Amino acid sequence: MLVIRRDLVDAMVAHARRDHPDEACGVIAGPAGTDSPERFIPMDNAERSPTFYRFDAAEQLKVWREMDANDEVPVVVYHSHTATEAYPSRTDVSFAGEPDAHYVLVSTRDPVEHEVRSYRIVDGVVTEEPVKIIEP
């Protein structure tokens, strides 16, 4: 189960809406060992595409080094789907390289209603998990 503060969910949705129709992506870092997302880090989608996303490699190195220095890990890795449901695509599964992360998908295909769902992706296997939103 992903337990996450409402303001962090709102921040992911706002980022996804802002970049729509391109896919938006980012991470939420949290202290190692806590499984608790705390620090919202929107990333550039280097692809600037409605069907693909990729963290900019230089930005990713900088952010991953900051997390290392803070003893943080990427608790959430999120991206948006702008025309399809919030379910991992085949490409998402093939790239999933953070076995301890919650992969959050935000769908902005509906202009009003958004969809936020979370998954574990380990060794090519996708497992959906409940999302518990808590008030900050």
Next chain:
Amino acid sequence: MAVTVSIPTILRTHTGGEKSVAAEGSTLAEVIESLETNHGGLKARLVKEGVLHRFVNVYVNDEDVRFAGGLEAAVKDGDNVTILPAVAGG
């Protein structure tokens, strides 16, 4: 040339859980061969058909090796090689 290589979580099964390991080489290709000698299985996770796998980013110090010769990227004594999973999808 002795270098330090940072290993991401997903590849630490090949290093007995170690976050950072020592390796030798004057190019990235040689460093990867040296890693493979001590941590079997790593090479196949990094290289496919003679080029770096698209699922990983490799940096020598702060430089993405894709812009520095790929597997032929030069490595000097004391350099830090960082491997990160590419975060991407559709």
